[in-house]
Amino acid sequence: MSGVLEATLRSRRDSGGKCLVPYLTGGLGPDWLDTVHAVAAAGADAIEIGVPFSDPGMDGPTIQEANDIALEAGVTPQSILDSLRGADIGVPTAVMTYGNIAYRMGWERFASMLVDSGVSGCILPDIPLEEVGPWAEAADGAGVETVMLAAPTAPDERLPRICRRSHGFVYAVGLLGITGVRAELAASAKIIAGRLKNVTDKPVLVGVGVGTPAQAVEVSTVADGVVVGSAVVQRMLDRAGPEGVGELVAEFRAALDGP
Amino acid sequence: MGDPEQGRFGEFGGMFVPETLVPACQQLDAAFREAWIDPAFRAELTDLLNNYAGRPSALTECSNLSEELGCRVLLKREDLNHTGSHKINNVLGQALLARRMGKTSLVAETGAGQHGVATATAAALFDMDCVVYMGAVDIERQKLNVFRMQLLGTEVRSAESGSRTLKDAVNEAMRHWVAVVETTHYCLGSVMGPHPYPWMVREFHRVIGDEARQQCAAVLDGGIPDVVAACVGGGSNAAGIFAGFADSDARLVGVEPAGGAAVGRAVPGIVHGSHSYLMQDEWGQVLEAESISAGLDYPGIGPEHAHLAATGRADYIPVTDAEVVDAFQLLSRTEGIIPALESAHVIAWLSKARHELKGQTVLVNLSGRGDKDVAQMMDILK
Numbered sequence: 001m002s003g004v005l006e007a008t009l010r011s012r013r014d015s016g017g018k019c020l021v022p023y024l025t026g027g028l029g030p031d032w033l034d035t036v037h038a039v040a041a042a043g044a045d046a047i048e049i050g051v052p053f054s055d056p057g058m059d060g061p062t063i064q065e066a067n068d069i070a071l072e073a074g075v076t077p078q079s080i081l082d083s084l085r086g087a088d089i090g091v092p093t094a095v096m097t098y099g100n101i102a103y104r105m106g107w108e109r110f111a112s113m114l115v116d117s118g119v120s121g122c123i124l125p126d127i128p129l130e131e132v133g134p135w136a137e138a139a140d141g142a143g144v145e146t147v148m149l150a151a152p153t154a155p156d157e158r159l160p161r162i163c164r165r166s167h168g169f170v171y172a173v174g175l176l177g178i179t180g181v182r183a184e185l186a187a188s189a190k191i192i193a194g195r196l197k198n199v200t201d202k203p204v205l206v207g208v209g210v211g212t213p214a215q216a217v218e219v220s221t222v223a224d225g226v227v228v229g230s231a232v233v234q235r236m237l238d239r240a241g242p243e244g245v246g247e248l249v250a251e252f253r254a255a256l257d258g259p
Numbered sequence: 260m261g262d263p264e265q266g267r268f269g270e271f272g273g274m275f276v277p278e279t280l281v282p283a284c285q286q287l288d289a290a291f292r293e294a295w296i297d298p299a300f301r302a303e304l305t306d307l308l309n310n311y312a313g314r315p316s317a318l319t320e321c322s323n324l325s326e327e328l329g330c331r332v333l334l335k336r337e338d339l340n341h342t343g344s345h346k347i348n349n350v351l352g353q354a355l356l357a358r359r360m361g362k363t364s365l366v367a368e369t370g371a372g373q374h375g376v377a378t379a380t381a382a383a384l385f386d387m388d389c390v391v392y393m394g395a396v397d398i399e400r401q402k403l404n405v406f407r408m409q410l411l412g413t414e415v416r417s418a419e420s421g422s423r424t425l426k427d428a429v430n431e432a433m434r435h436w437v438a439v440v441e442t443t444h445y446c447l448g449s450v451m452g453p454h455p456y457p458w459m460v461r462e463f464h465r466v467i468g469d470e471a472r473q474q475c476a477a478v479l480d481g482g483i484p485d486v487v488a489a490c491v492g493g494g495s496n497a498a499g500i501f502a503g504f505a506d507s508d509a510r511l512v513g514v515e516p517a518g519g520a521a522v523g524r525a526v527p528g529i530v531h532g533s534h535s536y537l538m539q540d541e542w543g544q545v546l547e548a549e550s551i552s553a554g555l556d557y558p559g560i561g562p563e564h565a566h567l568a569a570t571g572r573a574d575y576i577p578v579t580d581a582e583v584v585d586a587f588q589l590l591s592r593t594e595g596i597i598p599a600l601e602s603a604h605v606i607a608w609l610s611k612a613r614h615e616l617k618g619q620t621v622l623v624n625l626s627g628r629g630d631k632d633v634a635q636m637m638d639i640l641k
Contacts, residue, residue: 100529103527151277158281
């Protein structure tokens with residue numbers, strides 16, 4: 001299957017550009033939807049919307065804090081998807097959450113809710129290849145693009161299998177660790193991107209540990225683009241407002257577009 | 260029935276971990292599979308269990324308690340093991356395995372501190388670096404065990420997120436592991452988590468059930484007890500003793516804290532690597548368990564227990580904190596054995612169900628000793 005997320009990212013790549021996919025936590029602050037619009041206007045190719053989970057095992061302190069604040073404010077998966085429905089964001093969106101949120105609602109119901117809300121893709125970081133079957137069946141049936149993660153620890157034989165199962169793009173995990181901004185780009189980021197580029201034609205985006213425009217540019221010498229999460233969410237936590245978050249995304253855009 | 264060796268207990272189990280950890284789980288699965296049929300590994304583990312941990316643990320006939328309750332109570336004395344609980348069985352196995360895999364460090368989570376102390380002990384014995392995550396709330400109520408771990412050379416880190424108890428310590432230990440997975444073994448302390456842990460940890464604790472089966476046969480003229488009962492948080496001591504009686508007619512009973520009764524609510528979910536029963540709200544957000552006992556203060560349960568409950572092979576029954584406080588005193592007073600608050604849950608059930616159990620023989624896994632709980636009980640009872 002192919003969808004609008006993958007088509008959009010391929011188009012950016014095939015025209016010689018690099019893909020920029022910011023992540024922001026759904027429901028974080030009353031103006032979060034305005035932030036989504038601002039991020040789209042600032043040059044995002046697609047946007048990841050985090051649906052908060054009580055026990056986000058892959059996430060570092062920044063996204064944990066954002067999750068906690070949103071959950072305390074009473075945000076639910078339903079309220080986030082309701083807000084996205086008809087929001088006319090202008091770029092494709094993908095939801096990132098944890099398996100239990102989708103499982104609790106029912107795989108098929110969750111997939112159809114994403115479609116109804118205009119969401120193109122879904123990322124469930126605790127549902128690896130071995131367990132993805134039931135979700136993938138529901139997602140494929142509904143037309144949701146399931147993005148799979150590929151980590152530096154994967155042996156070579158595993159990568160083509162991940163790439164075949166992944167739709168939208170392939171999410172290369174840039175380092176051994178959880179989400180968060182690091183002072184420097186890990187050496188593992190370009191290595192995993194290169195290994196994936198060798199085995200797939202799908203867009204390869206690196207996330208986890210890509211926190212500055214310079215890091216985004218560096219890893220995109222090999223990768224097709226980046227996912228930027230904690231840096232964006234930190235701006236939201238700092239109450240920069242839609243405008244301030246948009247400015248950060250515009251900096252990434254400008255850096256990736258080059259002189 | 261599913262296949263525990265493939266990580267499936269009926270519909271429960273699995274390997275729900277971030278992609279980064281999948282190869283490590285698969286490596287662990289292969290290493291355990293190989294070690295478990297290697298006579299040299301088994302001999303080394305048995306030697307440690309016997310000559311370091313003090314196995315086999317005794318089976319104690321409780322005449323005074325039996326008289327008081329009207330049922331015959333046999334205690335499997337895991338409280339007499341080195342470090343004070345059943346946890347050492349699993350930890351020695353995993354530490355040996357970690358060394359065999361060339362890992363130089365251990366990371367673990369702990370609730371009451373029993374698993375943390377056992378892991379710290381093994382790390383000292385095998386000269387490995389060790390970090391233990393413990394909820395901030397538990398650090399406060401189990402100070403003695405924190406000091407014990409530090410004395411053994413382990414770094415205790417406080418889990419400050421969420422409910423700041425066992426659930427959050429597991430989150431932090433897993434986050435830690437993702438970053439250092441190539442050099443570090445995650446010494447998970449219960450029959451939970453991703454495959455192979457639920458299966459492997461049960462196998463390391465099977466020794467409890469195997470010994471008890473033989474010991475019971477010796478005192479019951481070759482027979483088996485009517486009931487085999489154990490407390491259940493994640494469910495490791497219960498899995499261990501049940502393993503020895505799964506193929507028998509004995510009734511299997513897991514006793515849950517009322518504030519953390521994952522089976523009692525019977526809602527399936529996915530967290531910490533496996534598909535099992537999980538306390539959660541209507542959206543799938545994990546709820547915070549609330550128990551007097553830090554070791555049972557956990558909103559989930561191992562997948563094998565979910566399967567045993569779903570198929571009706573085992574019963575899972577809740578008891579309240581107040582009933583546990585009474586039971587803690589009852590066993591101390593009648594038998595001169597101060598139980599861990601976790602283990603006191605089983606005694607609380609016996610006391611509550613005494614009419615139903617009249618004339619029956621009940622084997623209780625006394626999973627740990629109560630030294631760690633004495634300060635907390637002093638506050639409660641004064």
